[in-house]
Amino acid sequence: MIDKSSLDRRSLLAGAAAGAVAIAAPAGAARAATGTRPYPDVIFIMADDMGYADLSITGSHHIRTPAIDSIGTGGTVLHQSYSSSPVCSASRTAIITGCYQGRFRVGLDEPLAELPPGLGLPADRPTLPGLFRKAGYRTALVGKWHLGTPPLNGPLEHGYDSFYGIVEGAADYFIHHTVHDGKPVGIGLAQGDKPLEATGYLTDLFGAQAVKEIEAAGDKPLFLSLHFNAPHWPWEGREDEAIAKTLKDSRDTSGGNLAKYAEMTQIMDENVGKVLAALKHAGREDAIVVFTSDNGGERFSETWPFVGQKGELLEGGIRVPGLVRAPGRIAAGSNIDQPIVGMDWLPTLFALATGKSADGTFDGLDLSPQLTGKAAPVARTIYWRYKANDQAAVRQGDWKYLKLGDKEHLFNVVQDERERADFFDVNKDKVKELKALWDKWNAQMIPYPLGSFSEDVKKWYPDRY
Template sequence: MSNPGFKRRSVLGGLSAAALLSGTALRGARRAAPAGPPNIVFIMADDLGYADLSCTGSHHIKTPAIDSIGLGGVQLRQGYSSAPICSPTRTALLTGCYQQRFAIGLEEPLGPAAPRGIGLPAGTPTLASVLKAQGYRTKLIGKWHLGDPPEHGPLQHGYDEFLGIVEGAADYHRHHMVMGGKDVGIGLARGDQPVSIEGYLTDVLGDESVRTIENAGDQPFLISLHFNAPHWPWEGREDAEMAKAIGSSFHYEGGSLAKYREMVEAMDQNVAKVLAALDRTGKSANTIVIFTSDNGGERFSETWPFTGVKGELLEGGIRVPLLAKWPGRIPAGSKSEQVMASMDFLPTLLTMAGGDPAAAGKFDGVDLSAQLTGKAAVLPRALYWREKANDQAALRDGDWKYLKLGGKEHLFNLAEDERERADKAPVDPDRLRAMRLKWDAWNATVLPYPLGSYSEDVRDHYPDRY
């Protein structure tokens, strides 16, 4: 059945605009940068693997609009998610801190077995709240997955507006999780209230973003566009009847490479519409656009040249695409080997907006605005990860990575072996021990896992995770 909310002309128009964007961005990079705070459009995919874009090496998916962000700005090859799964990464992104500093960040992922009323503590500085204090209008469009409104929705944590799904996933046509043929949870909401909107969810989110840009006026804005694509259930625009017949969002027997490609390319078409709206309204010249993913890819993804998938601390589970453009400020067509993680976006974007991260709060993330704009050399980083499933731990320190997986310890030099196959642990035990101790010291500064976490009922709800 054709989706009544899908307008072929608008998508093709967006694609045409995206095809021209690289030239527009190159011309814009030569112009004087506009005065005033930049608008920010932060686009995050859900479960997109590192090599699922044309520009990062996909063998079969075409993403001209997303690619154009890197062509018009910078592409980082060493972008990381702060966790290998969704809601902990979103905690880190929102707070600019390691997610393990908050009880909600220990939910891997946030699900039905989580304590009732869980969410960030009131008053916690967030990406939205610190930009709001800078005079920005803030809006989340897409997936939240960090607590239920009205206690812990987006409006309670810095966003002025919200249209999106509250839970961690949703049927793309019914906009709810579906179990036993019935809608469950809050599903699609506007503000703190459930809402019904017809259409394929990826298109609904793209259309809302376009309207928001067109109606923005002169006040600087933050649009957090958090697509749920290409997260399961694997459904395209024409699959409404199929999804209804199956009656469950958890149909793990579904999906295919072709369907996955369809979902990613639908997201790319909506990114094209957003970029075209920025161009059409004259806002693109002073808008920062970021594209990334919340974690590594799942079963239909490509993560080459990395091993590992969503849920694992191997590079394929945490290395994600990262593209950024800001005409006149970020040199067009540039590449960077800067290591950057989800929690770095808060201090980085706040600085780009004219704010002072040190005055806004205490963050684990680092301001990398000078690195993104090419004004400073690559900054060496030490990044830490922890994941309860399979007893996982990781530390990336410079080129070296300590990895604990399934009770076994490994040591890799990522500059020489980014596929994590040449284990140096047997030949460099002193380095292994030093990195383990460094990880232990970090781990002592964050919250421990609660007793009884990851019980069998969690495993029942998330069979793909274990």
């Protein structure tokens, strides 16, 4: 089992060293701090392809992340935080809709390699930013989108008042586009629905823009999605612009190493620190702040004590960092043993911020009572599927059924986080039960497409074609 006590000790030391340990204020003080704002700001920070143990607070051996750690020491670290998919566009579909990505055609391309104009979220679908906007928030996305192409399916069409970031799934940190065959492709960096020319290191640009959004927030509460593309490939730090100019393909696997990965992550941490400082300077420290990742880590990431990585339904591919700070709502240093998955953020954050239930039908659960200590952990069943290599998984309580190709397994992931003690041959009743549950759930999801994109998009979006 994870030694949470040692992690907590390490977390407190890291936070103290950074001078960043936050103390939760009484609920009344938190409400008073909003001034004329009816609700606190919500800052949702997400890394790209970050492993569970890539933060010093979650166990990294060589990466120091004092700013990000302070979110956890000022609130809670969720050691059972999951993504709904082991790849990014699918997991982002679940986060923004509060539902399993398998309910939407855009969620079935894993990952979404191309962004055809017709592929995107349903126009009438309630979204995380859209619900906050309806509640009176100003909403902004800074960073990666990867859920469709503007102007039909960009961020402005799905709940955000403003957008500054990259449209596609990745971008060079200096060229601000993905590079194929030595040439930039796609829309790349955009502002609103238009491409944007800018200079600078992308992580720094996103951090600076997030600070501007906070400084310009005014009397309205702010819902800010800060979706860094770090530490996603290509493997570049602030001093690597010359490398970017000679890059032939952003996916070049000959680049990168542990030191470069640590550098990229620590630059992101610096920018998170600037965002937290901007909140303090603006008198908006009552903000609810979340830090997580879209899926498990890739090549150079650390996923200990889990095995597996991005693209796999082993714990290392779907267990992600989960840190939440909510002064006056979540006590600093809270230890919350609650499984939470990406689609839970919509109902949970909305209730945590407004005290109301989000209007709509969601697969995600409102876990605000668990985060605030008002209720015990809730039992639940979580499902996964991933088309590559025919993968399936279901977790119920401590048990996890896992299918990897033609191999099936049964693990107790609370007692055995490494997924090494296989009960498949000795607990056939549990295997049968979990497989039946998965089959019933899977029947509710859209089947993976078999035809061409043009055929599928006409089927799922008949009103547009």
